[in-house]
Amino acid sequence: MTFxxxxxxxxxxxxxxTHEAGIPLGIRFKLLSDTPxxxxxxVVSDVVVGDYRDLxxxxxxxxxxxxxxxxxxxxxxxxxxxxEADGIPVRPGPDALVHAQDKGVxxxxxxxxxxxxxxxxxxxxxxDVAAFAGEGDGFPVVLKTVRGGYDGKGVWVVRSAAEAEDPxxxxxxxxxxxxxxxxxxxxxxxxxxxHGQAVAYPVVESRQVNGVCDTVIAPAPDLPAxxxxxxxxxxxxxxxxxxxxxxxxxxxxxxxxxxxxVNELAMRPHNSGHWSQDGAITSQFxxxxxxxxxxxxxxxxxxxxxxxxxxxxxxxxxxxxxAYLHCMARDPQxxxxxxxxxxxxGRKVGHVNTYGDDLADVLDRARHxxxxxxxxxxx
Amino acid sequence: MTFxxxxxxxxxxxxxxTHEAGIPLGIRFKLLSDTPxxxxxxVVSDVVVGDYRDLxxxxxxxxxxxxxxxxxxxxxxxxxxxxEADGIPVRPGPDALVHAQDKGVxxxxxxxxxxxxxxxxxxxxxxDVAAFAGEGDGFPVVLKTVRGGYDGKGVWVVRSAAEAEDPxxxxxxxxxxxxxxxxxxxxxxxxxxxHGQAVAYPVVESRQVNGVCDTVIAPAPDLPAxxxxxxxxxxxxxxxxxxxxxxxxxxxxxxxxxxxxVNELAMRPHNSGHWSQDGAITSQFxxxxxxxxxxxxxxxxxxxxxxxxxxxxxxxxxxxxxAYLHCMARDPQxxxxxxxxxxxxGRKVGHVNTYGDDLADVLDRARHxxxxxxxxxxx
Numbered sequence: 001m002t003f004x005x006x007x008x009x010x011x012x013x014x015x016x017x018t019h020e021a022g023i024p025l026g027i028r029f030k031l032l033s034d035t036p037x038x039x040x041x042x043v044v045s046d047v048v049v050g051d052y053r054d055l056x057x058x059x060x061x062x063x064x065x066x067x068x069x070x071x072x073x074x075x076x077x078x079x080x081x082x083x084e085a086d087g088i089p090v091r092p093g094p095d096a097l098v099h100a101q102d103k104g105v106x107x108x109x110x111x112x113x114x115x116x117x118x119x120x121x122x123x124x125x126x127x128d129v130a131a132f133a134g135e136g137d138g139f140p141v142v143l144k145t146v147r148g149g150y151d152g153k154g155v156w157v158v159r160s161a162a163e164a165e166d167p168x169x170x171x172x173x174x175x176x177x178x179x180x181x182x183x184x185x186x187x188x189x190x191x192x193x194x195h196g197q198a199v200a201y202p203v204v205e206s207r208q209v210n211g212v213c214d215t216v217i218a219p220a221p222d223l224p225a226x227x228x229x230x231x232x233x234x235x236x237x238x239x240x241x242x243x244x245x246x247x248x249x250x251x252x253x254x255x256x257x258x259x260x261x262v263n264e265l266a267m268r269p270h271n272s273g274h275w276s277q278d279g280a281i282t283s284q285f286x287x288x289x290x291x292x293x294x295x296x297x298x299x300x301x302x303x304x305x306x307x308x309x310x311x312x313x314x315x316x317x318x319x320x321x322x323a324y325l326h327c328m329a330r331d332p333q334x335x336x337x338x339x340x341x342x343x344x345x346g347r348k349v350g351h352v353n354t355y356g357d358d359l360a361d362v363l364d365r366a367r368h369x370x371x372x373x374x375x376x377x378x379x
Numbered sequence: 380m381t382f383x384x385x386x387x388x389x390x391x392x393x394x395x396x397t398h399e400a401g402i403p404l405g406i407r408f409k410l411l412s413d414t415p416x417x418x419x420x421x422v423v424s425d426v427v428v429g430d431y432r433d434l435x436x437x438x439x440x441x442x443x444x445x446x447x448x449x450x451x452x453x454x455x456x457x458x459x460x461x462x463e464a465d466g467i468p469v470r471p472g473p474d475a476l477v478h479a480q481d482k483g484v485x486x487x488x489x490x491x492x493x494x495x496x497x498x499x500x501x502x503x504x505x506x507d508v509a510a511f512a513g514e515g516d517g518f519p520v521v522l523k524t525v526r527g528g529y530d531g532k533g534v535w536v537v538r539s540a541a542e543a544e545d546p547x548x549x550x551x552x553x554x555x556x557x558x559x560x561x562x563x564x565x566x567x568x569x570x571x572x573x574h575g576q577a578v579a580y581p582v583v584e585s586r587q588v589n590g591v592c593d594t595v596i597a598p599a600p601d602l603p604a605x606x607x608x609x610x611x612x613x614x615x616x617x618x619x620x621x622x623x624x625x626x627x628x629x630x631x632x633x634x635x636x637x638x639x640x641v642n643e644l645a646m647r648p649h650n651s652g653h654w655s656q657d658g659a660i661t662s663q664f665x666x667x668x669x670x671x672x673x674x675x676x677x678x679x680x681x682x683x684x685x686x687x688x689x690x691x692x693x694x695x696x697x698x699x700x701x702a703y704l705h706c707m708a709r710d711p712q713x714x715x716x717x718x719x720x721x722x723x724x725g726r727k728v729g730h731v732n733t734y735g736d737d738l739a740d741v742l743d744r745a746r747h748x749x750x751x752x753x754x755x756x757x758x
Contacts, residue, residue: 026717338405
């Protein structure tokens with residue numbers, strides 16, 4: 001059969017789970033991985049070990065791929081343009097992906113298309129940060145390097161100009177943003193294909209701990225229908241305006257005064273969509289594959305009233321196997337997703353999904369399993 | 380992390396789908412495949428290409444595996460005993476597996492434990508077949524070679540002694556069985572682990588076309604609760620008595636006079652359990668992995684009122700990709716499972732699952748998709 005080959009750059013858990021979702025689709029999956037031990041490299045047949053920052057490596061990898069897509073946003077934009085010039089479809093393309101790579105470009109573009117964002121501007125030094133604070137409600141101010149940050153890295157909350165030295169040390173432009181008085185964080189996940197079909201997953205609530213995603217509840221509890229629709233349409237609009245192909249996650253703040261502001265964009269399967277593996281008719285991973293191949297998209301609707309995802313972080317115990325056995329025995333309905341990673345304190349090594357009709361029960365089961373796997377509880 | 384390595388012998392679609400189910404479990408999967416192009420070899424990282432009939436090959440493969448399990452029943456019993464003598468856990472073990480390898484041994488054992496079977500005995504030649512017919516209701520009689528048959532191969536329905544020559548040509552013992560006057564075929568799927576935990580999937584109806592499984596409906600429509608329970612208990616009892624570890628499929632005849640008779644046994648994930656990938660809380664593949672690793676088993680209960688599986692057989696069109704695209708566009712809820720196999724007429728190259736509340740609709744959607752993929756309908 002002439003089923004296509006999807007090449008994915010990056011060997012992390014997103015590639016691992018994309019491969020898993022691609023197996024029933026019958027597509028061939030090719031991986032460019034930093035090492036043979038990476039999460040995805042452990043489970044994929046066709047692995048090239050190499051450096052995604054090297055254009056020759058990317059070109060060699062792309063040969064024989066029908067499309068190139070990504071586990072992360074770190075491939076240099078000029079390399080993606082070179083691949084496109086070679087005739088390789090790159091999805092999302094460099095003109096879209098730059099908005100997930102550079103927060104300055106992203107903010108400027110969202111402003112231009114009228115998407116509500118926190119107050120922001122590029123700042124040049126600590127004094128300029130103080131000026132930015134003075135233009136609004138004062139400190140605290142959020143500072144972000146425009147490139148290279150994730151999971152809370154590259155982000156500072158500062159209360160004075162004196163605290164604002166660090167972000168400027170890297171020599172990367174720094175974006176200042178108001179510290180939004182939000183009630184909670186939401187995420188709107190959508191998938192868009194080259195022929196313009198798009199689907200929206202239900203808007204979820206995302207809870208962070210120390211800047212890292214901890215819990216996702218699908219759908220977001222007590223979210224008024226019109227606000228959910230507003231968030232979905234906002235994400236669909238961003239996908240269209242930025243010509244995103246594949247999965248787009250739009251991280252949102254829901255403010256105390258009822259507004260929805262865009263926090264971050266990610267153009268790949270996203271932690272806020274992991275619940276869809278067990279909670280939606282079609283998972284974000286399957287739909288990402290379908291989108292980058294320009295196949296018709298699958299139904300994103302939920303299969304359960306409530307689905308909860310809780311991340312499993314590494315704790316003090318390097319061997320999770322006995323905890324994992326305990327969790328399976330305690331809850332035969334629990335869906336565990338392990339990434340094959342060595343345990344390091346605070347590292348995402350897996351997640352659990354639970355679903356059902358009673359949110360309190362579903363939340364409790366997921367939290368218990370994640371805490372038990374991490375080792376923070378022992379019964 | 381010290382997660383275990385599951386070694387699977389055989390590179391067919393069952394191994395492919397077992398690997399898929401093992402990815403979220405975080406286990407390592409190692410494959411012994413006949414060729415690098417086999418269905419599972421396309422998607423597994425750690426593949427050994429070799430001949431499972433060769434003991435040295437098996438021994439080399441087993442090194443580094445924590446347990447050995449199977450995609451098929453063709454590994455010689457004496458080789459499995461040799462692996463066990465080397466200290467490798469083989470699950471199911473040779474003493475169990477022989478009942479799925481040899482229909483004569485299976486019938487004798489089921490008789491001994493009181494499991495209802497069609498009338499049967501080993502026959503020596505065509506005259507003996509006529510004698511067997513005369514001992515019961517006469518012809519037709521079903522003849523089966525005791526080893527090597529599957530999907531209707533190695534099975535003959537004969538109407539006279541003169542028609543009974545062929546089965547004896549292979550030099551393999553031949554089992555004669557009454558041709559059961561059945562209303563329909565059912566299958567009872569159960570999974571059992573070394574510490575004796577066992578779970579039963581709902582009993583399904585299985586429809587064959589030309590001796591090949593065509594459609595499975597879960598649960599079996601209009602099956603009285605007490606007969607369903609009887610079938611589940613029969614399968615659980617066989618698993619226990621034969622010390623089966625892993626998945627056991629018991630193919631059953633439901634007779635016109637309301638009895639349940641055992642047709643065949645399979646000790647591996649089975650075509651009659653494919654519906655569980657999208658229709659049960661835990662799939663047969665995930666539970667097979669959990670069982671052979673002696674992990675607690677997952678919940679086998681259905682997630683939908685009705686789930687239907689229809690096999691996709693190869694037709695006249697070697698390239699299914701455009702048909703596959705059409706099916707996705709027509710039914711965004713359709714779950715397609717392709718095996719990565721070249722299309723040959725009549726070959727199982729995939730299956731589709733559908734689920735929902737309305738059986739007629741669920742059946743129609745699955746049948747339409749399978750027929751469209753095969754090319755027997757074009758709209």
